[in-house]
Amino acid sequence: MAYIGKSPTAAPLTSSDVADGIITTAKLADDAVTKPKLDDAIDTVNYKNKLINGDMAIAQRGTSFTSSGSANNDDTYHLDRWYVLSDTNDVVDITQSSTAPTNQLYSCALDVETANKKFGIAQIIENKNCTGLIGQTATLSFKAKASAVDKLDNVKCAIISWSSTADAVTSDLVSAWGVEGTNPTLASNLTYENTPANLSVTTSWATYSVSAAIDTSSTTNVAVFIWSDVTDTTAGQFLYITDVQLEVAAAASDFEFLPYDVNLQRCKRYFNSFFNENNVPIFQYKGTFRALYYPFPVTMRTTPTLTVGTVSGFSAFNSSAISTTGLYAYEDVSSTDTTTMTVGDLELDGEL
Numbered sequence: 001m002a003y004i005g006k007s008p009t010a011a012p013l014t015s016s017d018v019a020d021g022i023i024t025t026a027k028l029a030d031d032a033v034t035k036p037k038l039d040d041a042i043d044t045v046n047y048k049n050k051l052i053n054g055d056m057a058i059a060q061r062g063t064s065f066t067s068s069g070s071a072n073n074d075d076t077y078h079l080d081r082w083y084v085l086s087d088t089n090d091v092v093d094i095t096q097s098s099t100a101p102t103n104q105l106y107s108c109a110l111d112v113e114t115a116n117k118k119f120g121i122a123q124i125i126e127n128k129n130c131t132g133l134i135g136q137t138a139t140l141s142f143k144a145k146a147s148a149v150d151k152l153d154n155v156k157c158a159i160i161s162w163s164s165t166a167d168a169v170t171s172d173l174v175s176a177w178g179v180e181g182t183n184p185t186l187a188s189n190l191t192y193e194n195t196p197a198n199l200s201v202t203t204s205w206a207t208y209s210v211s212a213a214i215d216t217s218s219t220t221n222v223a224v225f226i227w228s229d230v231t232d233t234t235a236g237q238f239l240y241i242t243d244v245q246l247e248v249a250a251a252a253s254d255f256e257f258l259p260y261d262v263n264l265q266r267c268k269r270y271f272n273s274f275f276n277e278n279n280v281p282i283f284q285y286k287g288t289f290r291a292l293y294y295p296f297p298v299t300m301r302t303t304p305t306l307t308v309g310t311v312s313g314f315s316a317f318n319s320s321a322i323s324t325t326g327l328y329a330y331e332d333v334s335s336t337d338t339t340t341m342t343v344g345d346l347e348l349d350g351e352l
Helices: 035-041 260-268
Strands: 083-086 092-099 108-111 119-125 137-146 155-162 174-176 190-192 206-213 221-228 238-248 272-274 283-285 287-293 306-307 310-312 319-322 326-332 340-345 344-349
Touching: 083 092, 108 119, 119 206, 119 310, 137 221, 221 238, 272 340
Parallel strands: none
Antiparallel strands: 083 119, 092 108, 108 238, 119 221, 137 206, 137 238, 155 190, 155 221, 272 344, 283 287, 287 326, 306 344, 310 340, 319 326
């Protein structure tokens, strides 16, 4: 179009310039509006991460796990939903560390205690949460760094399928760790979906990822495993891991942060712990009967194993009944109505 004099000044088109209904679906070019563009425009949480507590924020069992009480033994849970795997016990101490990427809070710190042994962390995904994952291409991503790479110079990761009874996964994924540079041999019914290789972790935070089709026949559960494949380590060196994500995608996307309370409630489906400051009161009935009822904050994955830590005002339960929704217990004993009776340090474990 020709103009007499000056050309009009260009100005961006705003929503007020567009009449209602003038832009229809038929007028949009194919693929003009994509999911990534919508994700950039709309702050949504779609639970794309099949893992729970990937940012290591939830620590119901505590924040430090050492040889005291065998808390760092092979095949033992530590930060919620995560457990350690190692070539013998007391290979690494585990802590919820404040050493974390910029503007983040936590990582899982693995501190070498026994030199020259392989070690790592793993998480098993419940069968119900594998819907939409099995049979698809998935990407495992995480942030990591090492305190030094003269020894911790071979870190690997794997997406692993379980092809036997749902939710009866052999948690000790490794049957033989093997020599340095050789991927560990997995236990029966477990399969590497990707070919693990050295990720060349450095002393600075970086994101690492692998992708694979989860296509092993009869897969019922999926696990992830991140480990040091080195057999020439030095005590006192650290491997830090955080922002672990497994998503249905051909490539890694930004880590999905969930609100702390949502993250905590998701963890409580598998493990529920409260300590002395959150004692459960026990009630006296008819002078000869004491009882308590504790409804769980969320339905647990399975009927949990109960561990009782501290008690006050009574000796022990004569009987207890536990379901996925609550705990009922009682003691046949005489007492006055004014006796203070509580139970604390309860642990309810329904992990895979």
